[in-house]
Amino acid sequence: YDCINQNPDVAESVLRNHMWTIEDSAVIICIQDDPHVKVMMAGSTLRKVKSRSWKKQRHFRLLEDGMTIWYKSRWAGRGHSTCEYFSITEVEAVREGHQSEVLLSIAEEFPADLCFTLVFHGRQGNLDLVAESTEEAQAWIQGVRKLIHKTQTMDEKERLDQWVWDWFNKADKNKDGKMNFKEVRKLLKMMNVEMNEEHALHLFTMADKSESGSLEIEQFVHFYKMLTQRDEVWKVFQDFSGDGEKLMLEELENFLRTEQQEGEQSAQHAQELTDRYEPSESAKKQGAMTFDGFQMYLCSQEGSIFKPEHRQLHQDMSQPLSHYFISSSHNTYLLENQLRGHSSLEAYIKALKRGCRCVEVDCWDGSDGEPVVYHGHTLTSKILFKDVISTLKEYAFKVSDFPVILSLENHCSVEQQTVMAQHLSQILGDTLLTTLVDGLIPQQLPSPQELKGKILLKAKKIGGLEVCLDETLTDEVSDEEEMANGECSDDPPKSKLSRELSDLVVYCKSVHFHGFEHARLHGKCYEMSSFSESKAKKLAKEAGTDFVQYNTKQMSRIYPSGLRTDSSNYNPQEMWNVGCQIVALNFQTAGLEMDLNDGLFRQNGCCGYVLKPDFMRDGSTQFSPEKPDGKQGYKPLRLSIQVMSGQQLPKVNQKEGSIVDPLVRVEIYGVPQDQAREETSHINNNGFNPVWNETLNFVIHTPELALVRFVVEDYDKASRNDFMGQFTLPFTCLQAGYRHIHLLSRDGTAIPPSSLFVNISISELT
Template sequence: MPEHTYFLKRSSHNTYLLSRQLVGRASAESYTHAICRGARCVEIDVWPSDSPEGFVVTHGYTLTKGVSFKKVCETISAAVDSLGPDAWPLLVSLECHVGAEAQVNMVNILKDAWGEKLVIGRLGTDSLEQLNQVTPRDLKGRIILMVEYYAPENFADIEAEEENNGVDSEAFAETIVEGEDLPAVLVGKIEQRKISDGLAALGYYARSWKPSEGWLQQELIDPKHILINISESLILSLLPAQLDPLIDHGLLHLRRIFPKGTRIRSSNVDVLKFWRNGSHVVSLNWQTFDTAMQINESMFVASPGWILKPKAQRLPDVDSQKLRLRVQVVGMSSLPLLDGYEDKVCDAYVKAQLLHHQQDQKWKSQTVQTTEEGDAMWNETFEWEFVQDELAFIRLRIRDNRRFKGDADLAVFCARVDVLAQGWRIVHLLNMNGERSGATLLMHLGITCITDQLL
């Protein structure tokens, strides 16, 4: 059983985008930002153009501005170098929309930019390869390229794949796209997809297949190192009926989830739903610090970007207990207010959520007016009872009660319940861009087992 199937990876979707999906701008520096913040799977979409390179990194069939493929590769290389040789490996998902002839130049750019960091072909001894036991530890400091693989049968030819749902490709077939440090480029109709042998060789350990109906029941033996690359909609269509088969399949093959194409505002999937079904890589739009990104941030904080799956997915017969979580929310200090607060105060309350696989739970404090320094006192307590769950999260939001204008989030704290430090805690609150807000929250947490009977 390949060891890498035991891990979840922190992942970024459309990494090159700075903002919106349809009319935003691409930048190579987006990769530096994502990788240095812990992303261990990033995405490059390459399209044909009339630039000197012959292709560009952009969001096809949109008005997104592009960026040089070479510059993107060099930026990724520098970001990986900055992490040091002991950093866990980086997966790069390559969505290739250019013809086989142009791929020769792409391969040369990849090799020149990434050098020895790029995994090319098979590593290790024949015996290890036969056992399919190349581990992430064998690939520290390296870059693993995901390259599309088109099987002769059983898998769909994805000329019109689901990620284009809601976007009229014909309407954008002759769109002029301005590039960063590039002349205007033409994203036009592309030839039927084909991956050259040279490019395919770079994807040996991550052969990215987009499957057709029935893939979950197929025995995928040859070729080795299959990575199932599948949309959120197709996975959701299998739930909840196929939950156990999905978890079992995830112990044999890597699986990456990408969001459907209709998420044009860079909204995100319910990341917990996909981690709970055994998927390893859930690609998120880092441009939006929504609930999924808040959970993602707390899931991988202080980690190398790879963490073990829950024991219930890796080990047989894992027992769970019933727990009681008791939280005393005392007060907040130094909350900076948004622009437009002329009186420098707001009516603040705490909204708490337990995100759990059986049933979410909620709690809300009273509303109090903050001081001009951004302080507030609640001194309230709440309790939740629930079955132990390694993917249970607690989220506390400081909200402004705007009455008839619609309440607004001002700051947030999110954490995995299993790793919560108990007792008195002063936690740092993030603003709604995912940055330290400067505010802190004083609270007391206690977790007790309330039954000796295993559930």
Template sequence: MSKQTYRVCWCFRRRFKVRETEPPADIKELFCRYSENDIMTAEQLQRFMAEVQGDDKVTKEEAEAAVDATIKELKHLPIFHRRLLNLEAFFRYLMSDYNPPLPFPPKVMHDMDAPLAHYFIYTGHNSYLTGNQISSDCSVVPIIESLKRGVRVIELDMWPNSTKDDIDIVHGGTLTAPVKLNKCLEAIKTHAFVASEYPVILTLEDHLTPDLQAKVAKMVTETFGDVLYCSESEAMIDFPSPESLKKRIVVSTKPPKEYLDTAKSMKGNDEDSVKMKTASEDDPWGVEFSDTLEKPMPLDKDHKDEEFHYEEESVKHNLEPEYKQLIAIQAKKLKGGVKDWLHDDPTAAKRISLRETRLDKAIENHATDVIKFTQRNLLRVFPKGSRVDSSNYNPLIGWTHGAQMVAFNMQTHGRSLWLMQGMFRANGGCGYVKKPDFFLKNGPEDKIFDPKNTLPVKKTLKVKIYIGDGWHLDFKETHFDIYSPPDFYVKVGIAGVQADSVMKKTKILQDDWTPKWEEDFEFPLMVPELALLRVEVHEYDMTEKDDFGGQTCLPVFELRSGIRAVPLHDQKGDKYKSVKLLMRFDFV
């Protein structure tokens, strides 16, 4: 147990007084190097920010603003001069919100003028569900929450209501309670551009009669008005860019088809859909998947993905022209084998959807074909039907093969969703992340990127974990006992292509609210453009499962070098008010 003072409470329990955090040795040494007579000026801080932090474009005015903000927060410090830092203030600056690991303030940094197919897009699955896929309620609340978090693709399943004169949003053939389509559309209109100005794509799963399709067309056009994007031509050689679609709503679905009643549509839809399965992702810890990719599941030859089950029905009715005009991004049906699915029609860009198991099957022998397809066309990947608990899969399987729309259940939490949140912290959190250039190059087969190939190390990420702080301030949110200092350790590693993926951990520090690890780690990276830095804090428990202490996931390709204050998040991905790690990042 660390040496700390305590007092006796009325309940006779020891209440530990958290000791004042002492800066790590590296911080003291840097302060001495960049200060004079134990005082650091704004000019000296500017030099530190340029030489150590790699912020070579930082201005004197920005350094002065950082000093002013730090002094303002440390009111107990004697103010001997304006814009001067002592060691404590310098340390507090390093631990502050003004020194984050990603570009600050957050802003869009990627080229947004390329076609939509050149971006990873923050994508939801069954966006209206509040819980599991079988018996939870349908509501506008999860749609609103997703949009507030920056999700750019919202999925709605449209079915006739019980009287067949209106449209419900519901997971068909289940016990889920429906919500009206008009409520969902209004919620989307209100919240679509709260977190990002870039386009919101509505993927509509359509189980409607032609007359209800006409009703949908009227509701959508009246709700969104000029915000709705309608393509001038039925076929586009390339999709528009996110920049050209700013503050626009884009509809993507299949062309109108023959109506099938619920019983026929759901019959044999998914052999796993009625099996309640407890997936490990439902556990707060999720599953570890960094060592290997998920093993593909065998598919019965007659088994169809739910989306394709509807797509392969023939069109016999007269099509409603108003409804058809809504569809800016057409979802195409699958025919034949993998090569046929991935055929690139040079006259028209398209979108196809693959269940996660179908993607696994496709990339076994056709990985480069998948990547070539995604150079112009959109590939959506969605969870297999047996994930009735609304768990998720490893999104990197899709991303490392160029899939733009890796569709996730946003209402659950676990490591898969943490990776999703981490990826889309990039590019200012706008919901669109430009794919690496190697996905977009044409060339001979042996030149097309394949994530399974062994490549030379492009760069090495060096990580040092100094200290953690803030749990004693957020103990109500983190659920630790204020009377019992935790035994913390950190897990840190990479999620990316299989060769880069690894996890390591620090030593356990006992009875310490402000643990000081000062441990170094190195991560050689073959494909840093797809790497995500995973950080998790746990409290060791000898008798039970280790307790959760916070997590974050950061895109390596936007990580700022130098000493940074890394804010930690809870299991849902919400940022704690005070909990942070002080870490150093260097690329060699």
């Protein structure tokens, strides 16, 4: 594949041999005859509900692409209505009936069989809808579910086909199924392509086989193919192909062994990849992979930067809880800030569906005897404690079977604590762990495996698990955690503990921290202390080794400063460096900190538990993050990343004429000595297929703790660069060789087909 800009005639010849059409897209085909989808395409009048008082009719319709849902006011006159739309790829699930706070509030007005909720990925709010008939509701519920399933099972080629179809529809302003050259020029701007008009016209003419002066969808696909020549991938293919047209199994095996560093498994893997990705049956029979198959492999999950085997549950889950990092949320009930934000059951659902395994509940006396959850002494809204527990019961184990820790911040009177205990017992039933796993006083915590399907209560407890002679109620509620969480210091004296609530605490007893020496002499494995971020940072810097040793036996919870009223987050890496298990973050706030959290817990089946390195599980460890070279078996590694190219990067400014100037930055997070960042130069006016071919080098001293974050930004010399996309993963999950990095949005959701193409090399430092 010669460069299209240099030799378009060669490209035209190649196109004839590598035709693919939009009709291959199974998404488009599957929707034509489905009765539910037909109803969606015909359109329906549905009520969009935002609250008890805001219920407005909107006309909803599935567009011809089979992926876009469009809606507008039913009664709006021409020129006065605002149309909105969203893609099926943005929808995570459909809930039937009154399964949202909003729809529950109008349950008396609209029967459950008319109601449904569209749940979106990431932090986007839900869409609550009411149909005019049960049949219409079911058509939309079942139709959307089928389309979601189809998008989730598309292969890379189908995803690309769908993406091309979407762009065609966006550019086809008059909806006549054709695009003239003026529309194509606008399309190029929309797609982040800055191209010489003469050259664009040349490509247009090549694609216009009918010489009609316009492109229909299949001709547009050919035009797109010419735009997306991957010369850097073609060069790699040519380097290993004997005849320049295909890779025989031995040649593919050679590529996997020498470039992808797969070693002994490369022969078997070569056959598997050919069977899986080669589109040509004749090539398969020859035991060969064509360029199309090779490119499909490189763009697949197997060709991604993340080791496929590390995406699965693969770690030992039989070790004590204290030996794991645990995905943890702070003030889980909040959707927004800490002062006026909305408290919502939805916040718990979103956190749990992201793999969170430790949620927080702040409990206060309710006016009618029912405890409420909110951020005390603020204007945040209130939700019922019993509703939170019901939500926890339903969603705790949707994405992971491993235990959930319910971190209770208790501000309630003894009477309402007893009500809390009743709700916990009645609603959670056997799911709530209330007895010792084996009936014995533990010398170490039970494992995630032993606690599968269980919810553990973290709270104050009267006495210990050992038989106590003195069971007098004591004032155990007021402690450093509550004060640092921003609670007022002039509160009235705290209530004593309810015996019923205390008895529900088993392996997660909250205690005040009295120092590492005290913990070494007197600490019990089931006792947990909470530390503000500032306290934890201070201890990590002054006594890092002691903190690591402490965390081998007992669990610690870190929480954001009470001054973070905007729900911002601290860097969790500093806490993981000393083995802290429960590093609680505001899940509702996107940014670097949540990228790191998502990156760490992306491994091990996204189960919310990640086994700590062996040197953080040994009680006699001498590891210090400040002095990583003192670790036994210290072996620093060199990481070399050749940033080759980018593909269909997202636009930042949606103005028609704006095109990004992308750069790539690689950031390393780990022990202090590993903290580093390097970036490429920026490419002017090309977010479509920028090519950098720049190499960034790093030395990693503690690879077991390092995270690697790839960030793409739109360069701006006059102001701060704009974020475009990122992907974060543990260093230990990196695949060497030629790899694609599939970028995520600021919200942590996929933005296909945006990607980076890199070459990763890892070697011992000599």
